[in-house]
Amino acid sequence: GAVVSQHPSWVICKSGTSVKIECRSLDFQATTMFWYRQFPKQSLMLMATSNEGSKATYEQGVEKDKFLINHASLTLSTLTVTSAHPEDSSFYICSARPGHQTYEQYFGPGTRLTVT
């Protein structure tokens, strides 16, 4: 149980284009979903927190117009990187929290984004 999927696992896009990453909780409903960014050999940095049907809460320094987050249902959240640039190349990881009674998060396998 508690499986989270991400799609795609790897994407290459050209500078100036947009790319969408999907995060799905497969066997539970996620009250809250999180998006992280991880640079090589570094820790995870929280980008934003989203609740189903609400606007995402972005961490300080994260451009909300560049990283669009939509949490349309209790099992799906999407991250769209708009007008991508090479410095946006990174590993993006989503996670989902099953409910309000637990603070555990279950992570997706991550998406490697390369912007050329």
Next chain:
Amino acid sequence: AQTVTQSQPEMSVQEAETVTLSCTYDTSESDYYLFWYKQPPSRQMILVIRQEAYKQQNATENRFSVNFQKAAKSFSLKISDSQLGDAAMYFCAYASGGSQGNLIFGKGTKLSVKP
């Protein structure tokens, strides 16, 4: 603001031996949760163990156990009978009890297991 510190960038252990990874945290809150996550080369984050701050008993999950010292704000992970598959990055993480569950991660410890 809460912070999590892992002071060991790298650790090494012989197969079948025991190793302890250190983690300290700083908080003024009384309600919080602590976690250890494992990230193998596949980069899939895997929950290893969790500890509720209100519980005095140390959490245990098979070969993994924690030493939770609330007053010292210390949360170390002990891995017994280390296996080759335990080789990974280990991240200590903190979540505030009154929050949405945002995790604050330490910088991680890279564990190598020698056969």
